[in-house]
Structure formats: structure tokens, C-alpha cells
Amino acid sequence: MQLIRTRLSPKLSVLSRYHTKTLPTRHRAMSTLYLNKAVPGIDQYIPLNEPPIGTAYPESVYPQNANLPVLFKPITIRGLTFKNRIFVSPMCQYSSDNGHATDWHFVHIGGYATRGVGAICMEATAVVPEGRISPQDAGLWTDSQIEPLKRIVNFAHSQGTLIGVQLAHAGRKASTYAPWVHADMARTFRAPTYVANEEEGGWPDKVAAPSDIPFSDQYPKPQAMSEEEILRVEDAFVQAVERCKQIGYDFIEVHGAHGYLQHEFMSPLSNVRTDQYGGSLENRMRWPLCVAQKLRAAWDKPLFYRISATDWAEGPEKDANGEWKQWGIEQSKIFVGELKKIGIDLIDCSTGGNWVKQKITVGPGYQLPYAEALKKVYPDLPVGTVGMVTDPEQAESYLSAGKADVVFLARELIRTPHWAILAAQKLGVAVKPANQYERGWAEMLTPAHPGAKTEHGGEQGTGKNDLDQNLPKH
Numbered sequence: 001m002q003l004i005r006t007r008l009s010p011k012l013s014v015l016s017r018y019h020t021k022t023l024p025t026r027h028r029a030m031s032t033l034y035l036n037k038a039v040p041g042i043d044q045y046i047p048l049n050e051p052p053i054g055t056a057y058p059e060s061v062y063p064q065n066a067n068l069p070v071l072f073k074p075i076t077i078r079g080l081t082f083k084n085r086i087f088v089s090p091m092c093q094y095s096s097d098n099g100h101a102t103d104w105h106f107v108h109i110g111g112y113a114t115r116g117v118g119a120i121c122m123e124a125t126a127v128v129p130e131g132r133i134s135p136q137d138a139g140l141w142t143d144s145q146i147e148p149l150k151r152i153v154n155f156a157h158s159q160g161t162l163i164g165v166q167l168a169h170a171g172r173k174a175s176t177y178a179p180w181v182h183a184d185m186a187r188t189f190r191a192p193t194y195v196a197n198e199e200e201g202g203w204p205d206k207v208a209a210p211s212d213i214p215f216s217d218q219y220p221k222p223q224a225m226s227e228e229e230i231l232r233v234e235d236a237f238v239q240a241v242e243r244c245k246q247i248g249y250d251f252i253e254v255h256g257a258h259g260y261l262q263h264e265f266m267s268p269l270s271n272v273r274t275d276q277y278g279g280s281l282e283n284r285m286r287w288p289l290c291v292a293q294k295l296r297a298a299w300d301k302p303l304f305y306r307i308s309a310t311d312w313a314e315g316p317e318k319d320a321n322g323e324w325k326q327w328g329i330e331q332s333k334i335f336v337g338e339l340k341k342i343g344i345d346l347i348d349c350s351t352g353g354n355w356v357k358q359k360i361t362v363g364p365g366y367q368l369p370y371a372e373a374l375k376k377v378y379p380d381l382p383v384g385t386v387g388m389v390t391d392p393e394q395a396e397s398y399l400s401a402g403k404a405d406v407v408f409l410a411r412e413l414i415r416t417p418h419w420a421i422l423a424a425q426k427l428g429v430a431v432k433p434a435n436q437y438e439r440g441w442a443e444m445l446t447p448a449h450p451g452a453k454t455e456h457g458g459e460q461g462t463g464k465n466d467l468d469q470n471l472p473k474h
């Protein structure tokens, strides 16, 4: 009975309970039922993927999986196993309705959930309204924001995909325009400022930062936070964690990078406070570490931390007098050591965003040296690398050399949402695609000996050509 129910829509399955006896004999007499199994325990019929999408198949079925690339080896972090090491990097969508996720997010994130990535980190999500970058940024400062996110998380889980969120406060870069509102890519228009004012949904008079130094003269002039304000934001981070529990997220990432509030406290370029939160490295790290500690105490699942490992400003990190002049890799190493003591589970290593005149040498894997430097100091701490990782062999070379443990991809996943499965195909691995998309991956799903070319893999097993010819004609 249970088996029959799984292949019918919920409505029909209820009916089937009463109609079993009238089922044609040929149905009842079948010894094996071939069923389109359902994801158990959810409120609608969705086909179950076994194993979860993006999981490497066993070598017994696919001999080519004998020596799996590291990219497709699972990684376990705080007891949670990620099926592969391709993570969706957080990407602001500037598409929220007063901080609430919409159907855009459902489709955008849902698309990744069905395409085999190891994890999705949802975009920078503000813990207080004035901590949003743009008026349309995501938020988690009130309970009504839980439900639409829960819907997305439930769907990701129905696809066997782990999902987390990046908790954030934009600091002095808050109340600014969405990128396409500021200028279009062709530069047919460009606003004279980045500041979103009140009529545009902004809050330029309520922008908060460690010190009253604007990011640039086109950005809001922030107010230096009082100790009371610092405590209020700290508390908001903890309350957001409580909401994350209700949503069912698998992990949380703290946004400590890109010139937003945590990073602003750490860098001497943006923090010139003279109280316990400014001046010495110890003081500048105090508040970010305090938040990390509180989040660790409140959240027992994996907790990631994104840092900017350098400000990319002119001159050395430390001057001849031993004074720290900008944030850089040496302070990052010390900071990450403290995060490790607190129990942070993974460092997502990015760079930049806090110095308007930053000069970044951009190219494939341009931020990898920073991840690698951290990995060298803390070999047992998982580290992610991000930034122009576009090619599967490139990604694999980083992981197999032990320079990082996972890769975060942003723009390449915008261009190629199916990147994870394409990467498997390119590296000669067979992974599970979504049931519904299997027919697009016949070439990858041809069993082959390790190293064999699968393009015309007929002689190795069920070849692409055989599959093509046997396809149902609909």
C-alpha cells in the first residue's frame, strides 16, 4: 500500500487507499513495483533523487569513479557531510520585498538546489534593517521573514542540497543603490552618487560604522557607533540565529569581508576609535570576535566566516615602526587563529572591499594565495577559496594540492548554473543529475574504465549512442 502511494499524487494516493481492491489484477499481481518515489515527509509530490543530486556514483557501477577528484569527494564539517566541494558563493540579488525573500529567490536558489552543488550559501542577509546594503536587500530582523526562506530551504532539502545563509551588516556601505540602479553595464547612465536617500527607500542618516569615515565621498557619511549601538547589533545577530534555526538552515556564514561592518572594525583604515574597540589589533578584533563567540554559543551546526584577507591598499600592512597601516594577511592569520579557538568551522577567504582606491591584481584564482597562506598555518581548519574559479581542472588543482578544501563560485555559476555536473563530466566522473534532467547527461552517465573517453562509450557499457536511440519519443 505504502509503495503504491509513493507513485501517485497526494490526492490520488488517498483515493488509492479505498480503491486498492478494484485495481486491475495485473497491478496487484506484480511482485515488484517500479515506482516514481516521492521525497518523504513533505507537503507535495516531488520525485526523490537517490543518491542526492551531485553525489558521485559508486565505483561498482561507474568504474571511472575509482579515483575521485577531490572536488567530488564529500567533506564532513562539524558532523555534516557535504556531498561535494562546490559551494555557491553568497550573491546579493537586490530583489527582496522589505527584506523578505520572494519567488525570485525561490527560483534562483531552487535552480542551484537542483543542479548538484555541494552547498548553497544564500546572500548577505541583514540582521537589522539599516544593515542592508540596498533597500531591496535580504533581511532576517523580523519573524515574518522566516516563512519565505523556509519555503526555499525546504525545497533545497527536498533536492538533497545543504543550504546556509550569510548573516551581515553593511556598516558604512549601507543605504546605497542596487548596482543596476547606480549604473547600467553599458554605462548609458550613471547616478552621481551611490547613496539611496529616503525617497528612494534609503536611510542615509542612520548609517552606522566604527568611525565616521565614509567609504568614499559618493557614499553615506556614517555615524560612529556608540557602545549601546554595538551591543544592539550584537544582539540582533543572535536573534537572527534563532530565526535561522526555525528556517532549518544547515549552516551560517558570518559576513566579515568586503568592507562591511565586521571588516570595518578590523581594518585600521576604517576604524580609528580610541575606546576598547579601536587602536591595537586586539581592540579592533574585539567586536568581530565577540559576535563570532555569541553566534558559536547560539548555533551548534557548522559556522563559517568570510574574511577579506587584505585591503589591497597602497603600502605595507605594517610600517617600519611596527604600526598596522591596513588590514592584511598577517593580521588575518592572527584573527583566524582566534576564530579557530572560538570554534569557527570554515574560513571562506575573500579579499578587498574596504578601500575605495584598492588595486587588485585580478586573474584566475587571484585570491587563492590568501587561502593557501591560512591553510599553511592551520592545516586542520577547512578553508574555502573564492574568486575567478571557473574551470574544473583549475578548481581540482587547488584542492588536490591542499591549498583549499572547498571552492566558492559566484559569477561562473550565474553563467553556468549546471557547472557542478559539467565539471563532473569534464573530470570524467559520473554524478547523479536530477532525475528529470538525466537525459541531458547521457555522456557523463556512460560507465567507463578510469581514464577512458566517454564520448562514444558504447563499448564500455550503455553508450551515449545507445541511449540516444532508445530514448522515448516524447
Ligand SMILES: Cc1cc2nc3c(=O)[nH]c(=O)nc-3n(C[C@H](O)[C@H](O)[C@H](O)COP(=O)(O)O)c2cc1C
Binding pocket: 089, 090, 091, 092, 093, 123, 124, 166, 255, 257, 258, 306, 350, 386, 387, 388, 389, 408, 409, 410, 411, 412
Ligand atoms: C551578483 C553578486 C552578488 C554578490 N553578493 C555577495 C554577497 O551577498 N556576499 C558576499 O560575501 N559576496 C558577494 N559577492 C561576491 C561573491 O560571493 C564572490 O566572492 C566574488 O564574486 C568572486 O567570486 P567569482 O569570481 O566566482 O564571482 C557577490 C558577487 C556577485 C557577482
